[in-house]
Amino acid sequence: ETVLGFSESVQTFLNTGLLGAMITTIVASLIWRIIASSFPIIFLSNPIIYIIIRLCLLLDGAGVCSAAWVLARIHKPLAGYQPDNVYLEGAKRHTSAPATKRDKDIDTTLTVVKYAASTGLLIFSVVIVMATIKARSTQLSSVVHPVFAGISFFLLLMWLAMMEGGQGCLVGLQPVVKDLYTQSHPKTLTSTSLVHKGDNMGRFIVGRQFLVVLVVTLINMCGSATPSTQVLGLPKGVLAVFVDSGFAMIIATIVLGQLTTQVTAANCMLDFTNNYFVQYFVTYMSLLVEFSGLLHSVYFVQILFSKITGQQIQSNEPPCNILLRAFFWGRVLMSLAVLTFALVVTFTALFAEKTTMWKGIPGWVSALILIALFCFVGMLEGMQIALFTVVNLPEEKLKMNKIVHANCELVFRDQNFQAFLIGRQILAATGMFVVARIMTLSYDSGDSVFGFSQGFQGFLNTGLLGAVITTILASLIWRVLASSFPIVFLANPIIYIIIRICLVLDQTGVCSSAWLLALINKQVMGYQIDEVYIGTPEERDLCVIVEEP
Secondary structure, eight states, X not given: OOSTTOOHHHHHHHTTTHXXXXXXXXXXXXXXXXXXXXXXXXXXXXXXXXXXXXXXXHHHHHTTTTHHHHHHHHHHHHHXXXXXXXXXXXXXXXOSSOOSHHHHHHHHHHHHHHHHHHHHHHHHHHHHHHHHHHTTOBTTTTTSOHHHHHHHHHHHHHHHHHHHHHHHHHHHTTTSOGGGGTTTOHHHHHHHHHHTSTTHHHHHHHHHHHHHHHHHHHHHHHHOBOTTOOOTTOOHHHHIIIIITOHHXXXXXXXXXXXXXXXXXXXOHHHHHOSHHIIXXXXXXXXXXXXXXXXXHHHHHHHHHHHXXXXXXXXXSOOOOHHHHHHHHHHHHHHHHHHHHXXXXXXHHHHXXXXXXXXXXXXXXXXXXXXXXXHHHHHHHHHHHHHHHHTTSOHHHHTTSHHHHHHHHHHTSTTHHHHHHHHHHHHHHHHHHHHHHHHSBOOOTXXXXXXXXXXXXXXXXXXXXXHHHHXXXXXXXXXXXXXXXHHHHHTXXXXXXXXXXXXXXXXXXXXXXXXXXXXXXXXXXXOOOTHHHHOOHHHHHHHHHHHOO
16 A cells, blocks of 8 residues: 555655654754744744743652763763863863762762662672572582582682782782881781882782782682572573673672772781781792792793893892702793693693583684683783883873773873772683683593593593683783783774773772772771871881981
8 A cells, every 4th residue: 555656666765764854853943943033032922932941850850861961970980081171171071970960869879779789799699609509500519528519618718719819918018117016016027028029029919919810710710600500599591691601700809809908908907917917828829839839930021021021120129049940940831731731631621522621612612702801901001010010100101002092091080090900800801711711620530631540530621721721821921022022012992892891880880889898897807098007108217207317
């Protein structure tokens, strides 16, 4: 059927609504605009206008479209928009701080919603992980009692949390004179005296990084669900998002095992490290792992880049004698041998589809994903080091490379650096979990790689080899590159995209519950900010000046 006997093709065109759009634009819009602009007083003298204005105010008061103000509030700082007078009149640039009462109301509302939603998400995630363990649907709980697996999960989270917070404390306390807290924090003094001696800080960071990766791998074994897991009668869609993907376990680990203690330790460094756990299981354990030589291949890479670039490796210790040099290079060779063995075994298992990687993904695809994740996680690890390295460089030097300047300008604008660090932590932890899932061996009883004995295969199934590979190839090497060539590292255009993703992740507030938990943790543990014990940096500097003769 057609109007006025038009052809089917013409009628199809008319059915698109184009004619209605033309009529509406002319008769219901443009003509009235012309009349109003030509005769504004006469136009506004119509009493119906008053009723229409009242209706408009009533609709706005209903808040049916108030989401537009919220989206605009979020969009402006993310896109970096500035008012026109900043460019035309040289006005001061706006920050992310609220400029109007509406902005303040939106910020307050968003904060409450973020904290409530994030806390609810955390509780739901922990419940799902515990239900998965109870159902014996994880790699560990399938072979041991679920109670043991659940306790192991939380103990590992606690260990990870103390390592994450402990590193920030031991690094942050370097410039503080130890005499200021000798009496008040003796255990902190023991840890800092050891870590701050000679080149021990670098050794501590190397050993700690391996322990973090190893603990994340073990947490993955405790809480990562096996295929086709059914818990709590949840719908398939919810199971796919929270259980099959490991999202629930990742959220629980990031909030409980990383961000909460990082936030807590940021300004309570003395109290946080004043315990035997940090002293023995963080400080001593990290240095012991580094001393074992398991990760010494990273020093080989560092020396190699030093020779290539001509940059001398800085050291706070005297040159080693021939015995110590022989011991060092012996450990380097051992580390290279272990790394080679780990790569051969892991990639053999990958191509044989004998890892905990999600089923249905071919081995060669898993290998490609793993290499891509090494690069992605490595860039996240190196970005932090590179940005800390260039933070005090003159802006003129940064402007010599447009990409570097754009990256730094974005990160160091307003409060973006803190937001970037939180978003980076979320991305890095997620990447580590996926890497652990890809690389953890999963050979059944009676089966093994290269015909190894069942006992040795059980040892390989713990994920230790994957932890060695990840620590070296997806973390430490990239940190060495970033510290040696920070400008070149930041010249990568992909860095800008990653920074944007990190900022968006922080804006979502998915891990905002970490701030609430950190506040509760400080109150429960009775932590005090460092200034209570040692004063502010300005006060400490003033004391030094006064004491000088």
